[in-house]
Amino acid sequence: MQGGPGNNAAEAYCASCSRSFPLDVSHCPHDGAKLVRFEGAADPMLGKVLDGRFEIRAPLGEGGMGTVYRGWQLSVDREVAIKVVHPSIASHREAAKRFLREARLATRLSAPGIVNVFDFGQADGVLYIVMELLRGQSLDAIRVAAGVVPPRRVIHFAEQLCDALEAAHIQGIVHRDLKPGNVIILDDPPGRDLLKVLDFGLAKSISADATEGITSTNAMMGTPLYMAPEQIESAAIDGRTDLYALACIMYELLTGAPPFVDATLSALLAKQLHEPPPPMPPWVPPPLAAVIARMLAKRPDDRFPSCAEVRTALGQVRASLGTPAVGVPILTPLPAHAPLAAGTPPPGPSPTPLPATAEDDADVLTLMPLPAPSSPVAAGAEPPSSASFGAMPPARRAGLIAAVAAAIIAVGLAALVATGAFDARKHAEPPPPPSPPATGALVAPDPR
Numbered sequence: 001m002q003g004g005p006g007n008n009a010a011e012a013y014c015a016s017c018s019r020s021f022p023l024d025v026s027h028c029p030h031d032g033a034k035l036v037r038f039e040g041a042a043d044p045m046l047g048k049v050l051d052g053r054f055e056i057r058a059p060l061g062e063g064g065m066g067t068v069y070r071g072w073q074l075s076v077d078r079e080v081a082i083k084v085v086h087p088s089i090a091s092h093r094e095a096a097k098r099f100l101r102e103a104r105l106a107t108r109l110s111a112p113g114i115v116n117v118f119d120f121g122q123a124d125g126v127l128y129i130v131m132e133l134l135r136g137q138s139l140d141a142i143r144v145a146a147g148v149v150p151p152r153r154v155i156h157f158a159e160q161l162c163d164a165l166e167a168a169h170i171q172g173i174v175h176r177d178l179k180p181g182n183v184i185i186l187d188d189p190p191g192r193d194l195l196k197v198l199d200f201g202l203a204k205s206i207s208a209d210a211t212e213g214i215t216s217t218n219a220m221m222g223t224p225l226y227m228a229p230e231q232i233e234s235a236a237i238d239g240r241t242d243l244y245a246l247a248c249i250m251y252e253l254l255t256g257a258p259p260f261v262d263a264t265l266s267a268l269l270a271k272q273l274h275e276p277p278p279p280m281p282p283w284v285p286p287p288l289a290a291v292i293a294r295m296l297a298k299r300p301d302d303r304f305p306s307c308a309e310v311r312t313a314l315g316q317v318r319a320s321l322g323t324p325a326v327g328v329p330i331l332t333p334l335p336a337h338a339p340l341a342a343g344t345p346p347p348g349p350s351p352t353p354l355p356a357t358a359e360d361d362a363d364v365l366t367l368m369p370l371p372a373p374s375s376p377v378a379a380g381a382e383p384p385s386s387a388s389f390g391a392m393p394p395a396r397r398a399g400l401i402a403a404v405a406a407a408i409i410a411v412g413l414a415a416l417v418a419t420g421a422f423d424a425r426k427h428a429e430p431p432p433p434p435s436p437p438a439t440g441a442l443v444a445p446d447p448r
């Protein structure tokens, strides 16, 4: 989840990836670029009361569709999250109507893994949707902080996402924009890794048969890293489209980068349409890799027919991994400069990111990580996993993976030779699994 200082507050801005940080951060944790001190104009939405019922209090973050604020529902005295749709979309009559239709459907979704939508409406030209305020980290933040996420934890996430998606799919609602930024891991209860999915169906509301103006917004919204072939081709969409996106997310959590990345949009879309995903690195259990590979099939008919089937398959993989070793923590603690949590504004006055600009469209691609490493990592090699790894520029991440793997092999061979245990037959076998770290500070994925 991206956040940032308030519109009227100074912030440290990354002109390379367009992220915002508190002023005490000097270099972008994502790409290393030097941050620029920036001060924006005051946000006129702050303090507004929509329909006499929902007071807008503080910004939480900005997305392709608009800005999300922390707010207050006056009638029942509770904190809420209010998404205010960008005026360029809200002023488009058909898009606004679609948004209202989708928002209405969203209010009917009720599942533990889906954010509760309380209300929606239009007040003084402001199109808004009111939701349960979630306190936690986005899956994106977890991935950036952890570098790679252990298979067992990824399965735990994916099972919950399957449940959430299934609940929507059986009501005929397809998410269409499932991505790590639209999934929040709740802080409470701590350590339970409970997920909530945001923005069900809303992408659809401003994407279909759009006008010129909306199309440009749409480019900003689109998340081509997680986009299924049928969505790119504007063919029929169903729940299997979300399964493809889920597989991209799982792949990214396990390896540090989504399966398909490229420097240009056209090349990326071509990969989504035609290329097989790069092979999974050796720390991903083959049965899990097989499930993901099937979810990533180009033709929806070749994927699992529904989330329920994926859930079952993941359960089997989990069972095959056995019981986790005692003392191996599931959670990977976040570093001090982790991305901002919803409901927990960054230090400093009135947190909020900058409004999206036309240039942001182009930034969609600059935010993409480079391809996950698909080769020279030894079987059984320990996956790279550290906060600094996650914050590293993607090209360096991929290089580091290869370097770490090579170092592991070299050290292993040296040890074998030194102890006289080297044997040509043993040489062909994978090295033993890495032993768990002594502390939970940087947790290596459980290789099983």
Ligand SMILES: Nc1ncnc2c1ncn2[C@@H]1O[C@H](COP(=O)(O)OP(=O)(O)OP(=O)(O)O)[C@@H](O)[C@H]1O
Pocket: 001, 002, 003, 060, 061, 062, 063, 064, 065, 066, 067, 068, 081, 083, 115, 131, 132, 133, 134, 135, 138, 177, 181, 182, 184, 198, 199, 221, 342, 343
């Ligand atoms: N109900 C909520 N509770 C807490 N934080 C939220 C809630 N809804 C959204 N946010 C946060 O507000 C920020 C902006 O969300 P938004 O959905 O607008 O952006 P996005 O997901 O990056 O883009 P998109 O428009 O493609 O969904 C994100 O950091 C998001 O995690």
Ligand SMILES: [Mg+2]
Pocket: 063, 181, 182, 198, 199
């Ligand atoms: Mg969102």
